Amino acid sequence: MLLVNLKISRVQLLARKRQTIIAMLGVTFGIAMFILMISFMKGVNQFLHEVMLSSTPDIHIYNDFKADQSSSITARFYQQDSHKLVIVHHLRPKQINLGLKNAPGIIADLKKDPNITIISPLVSAPLFFDYGSVQVGASVDGVNILEENRLFHLKDKMKSGQLENLLNTQNGIILGDMLASKLNVVPGDLVTLNAPSGTQGRFRVIGTFKFGIGAIDAAKCYVNLSSLQQLLSKNRDYITDIRIKLADNSQAKVLAPILERKYGYKSDDWETTNASMIASDTIRDVLTFVVSFTLLMVAGFGIYNIMNMVITNKMKDIAILKAQGFSGKDIVQIFLSQSLTIGVFGTTAGLILGYLLSYLVSRVPFPGGDIFSLKYFPVLFEPKYYFFGALFGMLTTLLAGVTPAIKASKIDPVAILRGNQ
Amino acid sequence: MQQEILKAEKLNKYFSEPTTFHVLKDISLSIKRSEFVSIIGKSGSGKSTLLYLLSTMDTDYEGEIFIHDTKITGLSEKALARFRNEHIGFVFQFHYLLPEFTALQNVMLPAMKLGKSDIKTIEAQAMERLRQMEMQDFALKPSGKLSGGQQQRVAIARALINNPSIIMADEPTGNLDSSNTARVFEIFQELMIQGNTIIIVTHDQDFAKKSGRIIELVDGCIK
Numbered sequence: 001m002l003l004v005n006l007k008i009s010r011v012q013l014l015a016r017k018r019q020t021i022i023a024m025l026g027v028t029f030g031i032a033m034f035i036l037m038i039s040f041m042k043g044v045n046q047f048l049h050e051v052m053l054s055s056t057p058d059i060h061i062y063n064d065f066k067a068d069q070s071s072s073i074t075a076r077f078y079q080q081d082s083h084k085l086v087i088v089h090h091l092r093p094k095q096i097n098l099g100l101k102n103a104p105g106i107i108a109d110l111k112k113d114p115n116i117t118i119i120s121p122l123v124s125a126p127l128f129f130d131y132g133s134v135q136v137g138a139s140v141d142g143v144n145i146l147e148e149n150r151l152f153h154l155k156d157k158m159k160s161g162q163l164e165n166l167l168n169t170q171n172g173i174i175l176g177d178m179l180a181s182k183l184n185v186v187p188g189d190l191v192t193l194n195a196p197s198g199t200q201g202r203f204r205v206i207g208t209f210k211f212g213i214g215a216i217d218a219a220k221c222y223v224n225l226s227s228l229q230q231l232l233s234k235n236r237d238y239i240t241d242i243r244i245k246l247a248d249n250s251q252a253k254v255l256a257p258i259l260e261r262k263y264g265y266k267s268d269d270w271e272t273t274n275a276s277m278i279a280s281d282t283i284r285d286v287l288t289f290v291v292s293f294t295l296l297m298v299a300g301f302g303i304y305n306i307m308n309m310v311i312t313n314k315m316k317d318i319a320i321l322k323a324q325g326f327s328g329k330d331i332v333q334i335f336l337s338q339s340l341t342i343g344v345f346g347t348t349a350g351l352i353l354g355y356l357l358s359y360l361v362s363r364v365p366f367p368g369g370d371i372f373s374l375k376y377f378p379v380l381f382e383p384k385y386y387f388f389g390a391l392f393g394m395l396t397t398l399l400a401g402v403t404p405a406i407k408a409s410k411i412d413p414v415a416i417l418r419g420n421q
Numbered sequence: 422m423q424q425e426i427l428k429a430e431k432l433n434k435y436f437s438e439p440t441t442f443h444v445l446k447d448i449s450l451s452i453k454r455s456e457f458v459s460i461i462g463k464s465g466s467g468k469s470t471l472l473y474l475l476s477t478m479d480t481d482y483e484g485e486i487f488i489h490d491t492k493i494t495g496l497s498e499k500a501l502a503r504f505r506n507e508h509i510g511f512v513f514q515f516h517y518l519l520p521e522f523t524a525l526q527n528v529m530l531p532a533m534k535l536g537k538s539d540i541k542t543i544e545a546q547a548m549e550r551l552r553q554m555e556m557q558d559f560a561l562k563p564s565g566k567l568s569g570g571q572q573q574r575v576a577i578a579r580a581l582i583n584n585p586s587i588i589m590a591d592e593p594t595g596n597l598d599s600s601n602t603a604r605v606f607e608i609f610q611e612l613m614i615q616g617n618t619i620i621i622v623t624h625d626q627d628f629a630k631k632s633g634r635i636i637e638l639v640d641g642c643i644k
Contacts, residue, residue, distance in 0.1 A: 004533035015521040320517045323478060324531045324579070325506020327499045414479045417513060418469060
């Protein structure tokens with residue numbers, strides 16, 4: 001019974017090949033664009049995410065110093081008399097310790113948490129390189145280079161030199177590649193660093209790194225923790241920042257405020273630090289879905305139009321079929337199966353075309369790949385996008401086909417058959 | 422006494438467009454097995470309307486219709502479709518074949534819908550029906566390529582494929598020239614001789630005279 005309906009459906013579809021193919025192409029392009037857009041956008045998102053996470057720890061604990069009114073000298077003189085109003089302009093801190101008090105204690109405590117996989121303590125200081133007669137500013141990070149490597153995969157980012165050599169060199173330094181070329185040094189050369197206090201240190205260049213983020217590559221360098229502590233004339237417990245990596249980085253938002261309360265130091269999670277990046281992720285996602293949805297809607301209307309036209313042309317045939325004993329349900333089956341056939345073939349072709357286009361884009365060299373560490377346009381190949389593409393394609397054609405099919409089933413054969421008399 | 426195959430009781434039918442119009446007035450009739458009945462009347466007398474009521478396609482009427490002891494009035498759309506498929510063969514004025522299909526496929530479709538035999542048997546039966554209409558040579562031609570008279574013969578073959586209890590035809594010769602008209606009438610007479618029940622609406626007096634019984638409608642009443 002269903003078989004004869006399918007046969008009628010097939011014969012009619014094949015009898016108007018051009019119309020059928022045009023309707024299919026609508027779906028094909030809609031689905032292909034959906035696949036291409038979502039694969040590319042998600043690829044971009046993932047790339048930016050990786051870049052972002054490559055320089056952002058999950059949680060960053062640091063001393064966010066504020067001018068502390070309670071220790072202001074004015075209070076000592078005027079606060080006893082509540083009738084006097086004291087206004088202090090431009091309050092400045094006096095003698096502030098930038099380091100975290102009891103840093104070793106905090107680190108030991110953090111190590112007990114099973115969610116925390118990597119802890120990298122850091123001394124960070126803005127220092128100056130001597131470059132002839134001028135001074136070049138840089139942010140110098142004193143780190144345990146092995147922990148830092150675990151945190152940010154530094155090894156993959158080394159442009160020259162060996163990371164491990166920092167450990168067995170007395171005063172070694174690893175420079176960002178743009179900073180190194182600015183200072184005109186190559187590995188093996190010596191550079192001079194000046195601390196605000198006036199002390200100087202000579203460091204030997206071990207190697208250069210490249211994150212693919214200009215702001216980092218032009219202004220950052222790594223030295224051993226102890227070297228920097230020494231240069232700044234601090235003791236071995238002096239730590240300014242602690243960076244943490246979690247087993248599951250989605251927990252960062254929950255854990256950061258807990259750590260902040262527990263230790264009394266500012267704790268930023270990566271989502272807060274990169275809020276603008278995450279907002280643009282969301283915007284790209286929304287854009288992808290809006291554009292894809294529009295394309296599929298247009299394809300859907302194409303099918304709807306063509307099926308309506310077909311049914312208007314086929315009124316007589318529908319009347320004949322009904323006169324011979326085909327019920328309204330049979331008519332719905334005949335015409336809905338035509339829409340679905342268009343949907344199945346259109347969607348399948350769309351998935352294939354979408355894959356091919358995505359593949360092509362993923363082989364296009366990325367312009368400006370020197371600045372970003374990116375050779376080709378980033379494209380993600382995820383089976384679930386293809387699954388959603390297929391789902392959307394079928395859903396669209398089903399929705400577009402239902403109304404015309406029901407309209408066809410409601411046709412009164414008597415009115416049509418008598419119409420010619 | 423021959424067996425009664427179709428019975429209509431007090432059929433009343435109104436058209437509401439453009440104004441309310443009483444088309445059929447208290448029509449009661451009875452048709453026996455193997456009768457060849459012609460329904461004649463002037464244009465607008467309601468003869469086609471009556472045929473469409475009897476064919477179960479038009480359900481908007483008052484009164485009752487029985488075919489084969491089954492009360493047709495009030496059956497669901499689906500049940501009526503099934504009933505038409507099995508018991509009624511219909512021939513239209515304008516042949517009305519499905520243009521995408523071959524003559525043979527057109528004949529086979531109602532049988533495939535009925536689904537009582539396998540495709541091989543149906544095909545053999547359809548060929549046999551076409552042979553009966555002397556259309557076997559055109560079996561594999563697209564129906565759109567056939568002449569009017571040929572199409573009507575295929576349409577008759579299609580009406581016969583499920584061995585219906587009643588064959589109904591609405592002006593089957595209305596669109597044909599005289600030689601084809603004669604051929605179609607011959608076919609209907611052969612069918613009657615074979616024991617089929619036939620109801621034909623026509624305005625062709627000569628054609629009607631050759632049938633077994635004439636029902637004439639005048640202004641919605643049987644004369």
